[in-house]
Amino acid sequence: MSDAIADNISIVAVIGAGTMGHGIAQVCAMAGCTTRLTDVGQPQVDAGLSMVASNLEKGVARGKLTEADQQATLARLTGTTSLEDAVRGADLVIEAAPERLEIKRDIFTRVAAVVSEHAVLGTNTSSLSIADIAAPIQNPSRVIGLHFFNPVHIMKLLEIVVAEQTSDDVTARMRAFAERIGKQPIVVKDAPGFATSRLGLVIGLEAIRMVEQGVASAQDIDKAMTLGYGFPMGPLKLTDLVGLDVRLSIAEYLAGKLEQGAHFEPPQLLRDMVAAGKLGKKSGSGFYEW
Structure with a gap:
């Protein structure tokens, strides 16, 4: 060196x-x-x-x-x-x-x-x-x-x-x-999504799909991951913290870059919330009210 x-x-x-x-x-x-x-x-x-x-x-x-x-x-x-x-x-x-x-x-x-x-x-x-x-x-x-x-x-x-x-x-x-x-x-x-974004985004997008499909509330999905799997923060609260617009941008990028990128295709709920200005903590509203 x-x-x-x-x-x-x-x-x-x-x-x-x-x-x-x-x-x-x-x-x-x-x-x-x-x-x-x-x-x-x-x-x-x-x-x-x-x-x-x-x-x-x-x-x-x-x-x-x-x-x-x-x-x-x-x-x-x-x-x-x-x-x-x-x-x-x-x-x-x-x-x-x-x-x-x-x-x-x-x-x-x-x-x-x-x-x-x-x-x-x-x-x-x-x-x-x-x-x-x-x-x-x-x-x-x-x-x-x-x-x-x-x-x-x-x-x-x-x-x-x-x-x-x-x-x-x-x-x-x-x-x-x-x-x-x-x-x-x-x-x-240097691969699309590196390690953390690729893994974290899969969980976050699936959590959004579950809200979209009425499987459970955002709060209960997050509680499932914090209490059941030991996550320090639920995937939907984390999405609010990161910014829904940021998550959308990354999802679109990975969906187009990875060979098997279909599971990174953004849920319609995510697109709708970003379009409505619900970006998470920085806008005051997302899956939670801040």
Whole structure:
């Protein structure tokens, strides 16, 4: 491993201050990294920073961290609407933008023009091909999937997705970084849906079909999985947390990409709820009222 790649990561830029991005920024700042959070508008940046502050406040109230830890974390975290300012000098850039290939490609093309050739480019995509995202970028060996789970500051798993061109150095560096930020990493191949999205989505879509068919209520289906199978959260509450629109987008993608993708075909109920603006927690209504 080269000295440049082996250097500790001290500056992290997180692109996208939404549901996942602010949580990623929080855990990076808590681990001692100078962290810059960026989004397209000041309201989004402010909302992300506010969520981090709220999470930390709850952590102090529950005795999970000290007030000194809280203040140190906030001191390491800043926000900006300038993507270029956020990523300049960063050792690691983590993109947490919407699940659209053209958006992610555009972001990384802009990032690659600013950062050092040794900077790692991580994408939080939950289903898109890492190789496809990296295709327009010079030196695609530094692009890797870093799939976090919601809520990021609580969930322990980090799914590291390795494309064929991802370097072994970068993979090793990200495994070490995962442990540094308190995550337990798994390494998976760059295949449609990776491991977690593919498995989780099958369960989530089947739960939606059961609601659609009147088999049971959303609450009872979730209770069946939490009490009967030990899931920490039911698949329908998790769908609300992830966002019904996100689940729909991933389902459509996998239905078209996998040879036997018919079981990923979205239920009509999911399409109808998204069309009606019932997106889950972020809209205030989904399978639950938030």
